[in-house]
Amino acid sequence: MATPIILRGYKYSVYNRIVRVVLHEKDVPYETEEIDPFQTMVPKNYLRRHPFGRVPVLSHGNFDVYETAAICRYIEAAFDSPCLLPTEEKALARVAQVVSIIDSYGYRPMVRQVFAHRVFRPSVGETSDEIEIADGLKASLPVLGAINALASEGYVLDGEAITLADCHLAPMVAYFVQAAEGASALETHSALADWWRTFSRRPAILETDPGLPSRQA
């Protein structure tokens, strides 16, 4: 019997979805355990697996790994084809670069500011802050520009050879474009917009769409 895989995370987390996209692309079966890292008390037994209380954690039998980029590299190494990492050194560097750019400079403005304030918060009846949206949009533009330049160059994000870069970027873009401002900003970056038109149709994206929470009574 195969060693069970449990993805411990929060349904609406982009990081949780990145891992799900990789598992779907590699056709690896897994179970999920729902952990909401934004609740006041993250369960103590979860903090033993993730000392920083973020999501997700991947458990493969007794082996726990946290930090999404590390989780994805683990899945890539532990399971066979399709291979989601190029072997050619320049392409491999570009994959690592896209992942790092999106983690370091993209997540906060694109997801926590633009998407959260324009889309998620209203969907749960929470107030939004227009300044957060404007600041987030401004900070998102250089990120889109940098990734668009890498997509134009041709080593990654070509819509054909799927890599961990596609899987890491897609959940962020999927949230960002739900805000009208995000969708318009993406359209001004043609290589990235072309990539998203193709990649967003993949089963791994369609099957992992968390939707939005229904508004609390």
Ligand SMILES: N[C@@H](CCC(=O)N[C@@H](CS)C(=O)NCC(=O)O)C(=O)O
């Ligand atoms: N560096 C972490 C980031 C994970 C992360 O920030 N996850 C968010 C959800 S998308 C979280 O747990 N946030 C809880 C918080 O900020 O307290 C990773 O790569 O896994």
